[in-house]
Amino acid sequence: MEVLSLLGQGFATSLTPVNIMIVVLGVTAGLFIGAMPGLGSVNGVAIVLPLTFIVPPASAIILLAAIYYGAMYGGAISSILLGIPGASTAVATTFDGRPMAQQGKAGLALIAAAVASFVGGTVSIVLFTIFAVPLADLALAFGPAEEFALVLLAFTTFVGLGGDDVLKTIIMICLGLVLSTVGLDLISGQPRLIFFDQPGFYSGISFLVLAIGVYGIGEVLHTIETTRDGQTVTPARLTLRELGAGIKLMVRLWKTMSLGSVMGFFVGMLPAAGATPASLMAYGIAKTTSKEPETFGKGNIEGVAAPETANNSASTGSLLPMLTLGIPGSPTTALLLGGMVMWGLVPGPMLFVEQPDFVWGLISSLYTANFAAVVINIALIPLFVWALRMPFSVLCTMVLVLCIVGGFAPSQKLHDVWLILGFGAAGYLLRKAQYPLAPLVLALVLGPLMEKSFRQTLISEQGNVLAFVERPLSGLFLLIATIFFLMPIVSAWRKRQDFRKLAPGE
Amino acid sequence: MQAADRLIALAIIAMSTYFMIHAAALPIGWNGATGGPGAGAFPFWLSLVMALCAGGILIRSFGKENFGDRFFVEGSIRPVAAIAIALLVTIALMPFAGAYVALALFMIWHLKFHSRHGWTLTGILTGGTLVFLFFFFEVTLKILLPKGWTEPLFIPLYAKFF
Numbered sequence: 001m002e003v004l005s006l007l008g009q010g011f012a013t014s015l016t017p018v019n020i021m022i023v024v025l026g027v028t029a030g031l032f033i034g035a036m037p038g039l040g041s042v043n044g045v046a047i048v049l050p051l052t053f054i055v056p057p058a059s060a061i062i063l064l065a066a067i068y069y070g071a072m073y074g075g076a077i078s079s080i081l082l083g084i085p086g087a088s089t090a091v092a093t094t095f096d097g098r099p100m101a102q103q104g105k106a107g108l109a110l111i112a113a114a115v116a117s118f119v120g121g122t123v124s125i126v127l128f129t130i131f132a133v134p135l136a137d138l139a140l141a142f143g144p145a146e147e148f149a150l151v152l153l154a155f156t157t158f159v160g161l162g163g164d165d166v167l168k169t170i171i172m173i174c175l176g177l178v179l180s181t182v183g184l185d186l187i188s189g190q191p192r193l194i195f196f197d198q199p200g201f202y203s204g205i206s207f208l209v210l211a212i213g214v215y216g217i218g219e220v221l222h223t224i225e226t227t228r229d230g231q232t233v234t235p236a237r238l239t240l241r242e243l244g245a246g247i248k249l250m251v252r253l254w255k256t257m258s259l260g261s262v263m264g265f266f267v268g269m270l271p272a273a274g275a276t277p278a279s280l281m282a283y284g285i286a287k288t289t290s291k292e293p294e295t296f297g298k299g300n301i302e303g304v305a306a307p308e309t310a311n312n313s314a315s316t317g318s319l320l321p322m323l324t325l326g327i328p329g330s331p332t333t334a335l336l337l338g339g340m341v342m343w344g345l346v347p348g349p350m351l352f353v354e355q356p357d358f359v360w361g362l363i364s365s366l367y368t369a370n371f372a373a374v375v376i377n378i379a380l381i382p383l384f385v386w387a388l389r390m391p392f393s394v395l396c397t398m399v400l401v402l403c404i405v406g407g408f409a410p411s412q413k414l415h416d417v418w419l420i421l422g423f424g425a426a427g428y429l430l431r432k433a434q435y436p437l438a439p440l441v442l443a444l445v446l447g448p449l450m451e452k453s454f455r456q457t458l459i460s461e462q463g464n465v466l467a468f469v470e471r472p473l474s475g476l477f478l479l480i481a482t483i484f485f486l487m488p489i490v491s492a493w494r495k496r497q498d499f500r501k502l503a504p505g506e
Numbered sequence: 507m508q509a510a511d512r513l514i515a516l517a518i519i520a521m522s523t524y525f526m527i528h529a530a531a532l533p534i535g536w537n538g539a540t541g542g543p544g545a546g547a548f549p550f551w552l553s554l555v556m557a558l559c560a561g562g563i564l565i566r567s568f569g570k571e572n573f574g575d576r577f578f579v580e581g582s583i584r585p586v587a588a589i590a591i592a593l594l595v596t597i598a599l600m601p602f603a604g605a606y607v608a609l610a611l612f613m614i615w616h617l618k619f620h621s622r623h624g625w626t627l628t629g630i631l632t633g634g635t636l637v638f639l640f641f642f643f644e645v646t647l648k649i650l651l652p653k654g655w656t657e658p659l660f661i662p663l664y665a666k667f668f
Binding site: 051053054165167168170171174175177178181185187188190192193194195217220221224225391393394396397398400401404405408409412414417418421424425428429430432433435451454455458459463 | 510511514518524525528529532536542543544545546548549552553555556559560562563566577582585586589590593594596597600601605609612613616617620621623627631635639642643646647649650651652
């Protein structure tokens with residue numbers, strides 16, 4: 001019951017006219033960003049972050065969360081109308097969304113996506129509200145040893161569950177961590193890794209510089225390469241009758257949607273998983289449990305509903321560890337975390353104690369953002385159809401200009417703009433060579449915490465390394481981390497065993 | 507693809523070595539006095555892991571067959587390189603010609619000459635963006651963008667809006 005009263009107080013913050021306006025603005029911007037092929041929530045948040053200095057910190061975070069939310073809804077729009085996912089999180093939506101559009105049921109598919117997103121969003125926010133306080137209470141007992149173990153655990157999930165090349169994943173984690181040590185050492189105050197004696201490196205490498213480079217410029221370069229002009233936008237008309245019929249159809253899919261929501265939430269909490277795998281998993285589950293699996297991929301409405309509930313739910317799920325533990329569950333939440341630190345709000349359990357107004361204002365704003373997103377999404381469908389006709393060259397010019405100016409604004413140093421270009425080009429090449437970029441960004445954001453907690457523990461324990469294992473919680477985290485780390489080795493070994501069984505003659 | 511994979515692995519090894527040289531300037535071993543590793547330890551050992559992994563990728567690539575898929579798809583490198591070079595020139599111009607001139611040139615080049623849109627669209631977008639940047643960053647956020655030689659032109663504007 002205490003939660004309800006806290007949530008009520010949160011609504012008092014989030015329902016002020018200014019914050020409602022911010023939510024509506026953020027959701028609309030997010031919908032557009034999500035709908036544009038090549039731009040997803042993480043790109044949107046990276047590009048818009050420097051612009052949020054215009055509002056106070058609490059409102060800025062609400063704005064970014066609203067963009068995040070809107071982008072999750074918006075990703076489905078281009079999946080359905082163009083057949084190319086607006087963001088990687090909406091890949092699974094193309095499987096059935098595109099065939100539906102080709103059959104002239106684009107309107108219905110869009111309604112299904114919006115309703116499913118709403119259901120996923122609502123279920124996950126309720127789960128979020130329930131789990132936030134207990135998790136934050138648990139985290140209050142964390143010392144530096146537990147913090148270190150937890151960050152390590154977050155990284156090992158990429159190795160164990162990320163599905164990318166293990167060596168490449170480890171390289172990206174290490175690179176992010178090394179880049180996070182640039183600047184002045186936290187404990188001894190000595191300058192470290194001042195490359196080419198450039199004074200700009202004394203203040204370190206901001207997560208924003210890396211994010212704008214990789215997710216702004218790198219993404220544009222990637223999209224220029226992969227998209228060819230001449231995509232056809234499927235026209236979508238929407239009548240109130242269709243809306244009613246669509247909602248009726250969706251009610252029958254409550255089982256698929258509730259399963260997708262709950263699963264999406266928990267998958268989203270894992271740093272390496274997140275919305276894309278969650279939506280693919282939900283699609284797979286819906287297909288296998290369906291009575292007519294052969295209709296999937298040919299325009300089954302269930303194939304739109306399942307991934308859309310899961311990806312929205314996962315995006316809320318990834319906010320949970322970010323706010324309560326200070327460990328982001330996805331690259332987008334890593335950027336939100338970086339933004340919060342920049343504004344002097346340190347995510348983690350203490351935030352719930354010290355800034356309850358802010359925390360509950362943010363949580364309650366998720367409810368309003370979810371509601372606003374479904375309404376705006378359905379109301380503005382004709383506008384999105386029109387906006388998708390915008391040539392990519394126009395969009396990419398705007399994004400590049402925003403990247404340059406947005407990269408300059410926070411520190412007002414051209415040094416950072418150069419770094420952005422460097423990271424953009426490097427990110428583009430690394431992505432082509434199948435290096436995962438999410439662990440890089442997460443490592444840069446979490447690096448300072450990881451190093452600080454590691455060294456703090458050792459100082460307070462007089463150099464006793466066993467301290468990490470002796471504390472029960474940190475020991476447990478390290479054990480799970482070890483299991484994740486060994487997972488690829490075990491699976492490689494088992495594959496080899498299977499291979500031997502198959503070819504006994506050798 | 508294989509050649510690119512090897513080149514990138516080599517570049518990572520070179521970069522890690524450079525990082526390690528920098529980090530080794532600070533204590534990288536156990537610091538007995540404070541208990542715990544020295545300031546250079548974190549970057550040094552992590553760079554070493556990075557170099558070893560890249561070495562692993564390099565060695566692995568020799569045991570694999572080359573499937574002959576290309577790193578760059580035919581005809582895709584030109585537009586990407588053009589944008590990258592244009593950005594390079596734009597950023598290099600910023601301290602001298604100012605952000606407004608540099609960005610305007612970039613937008614005109616990209617919209618008019620690279621993507622072949624009409625002058626009307628190019629003009630409206632470029633003009634609109636510059637006006638937005640001025641009012642958003644300079645007037646509202648009080649963040650001054652670099653002006654270079656164009657600084658004197660802005661003095662009457664400063665007088666009016668500040």
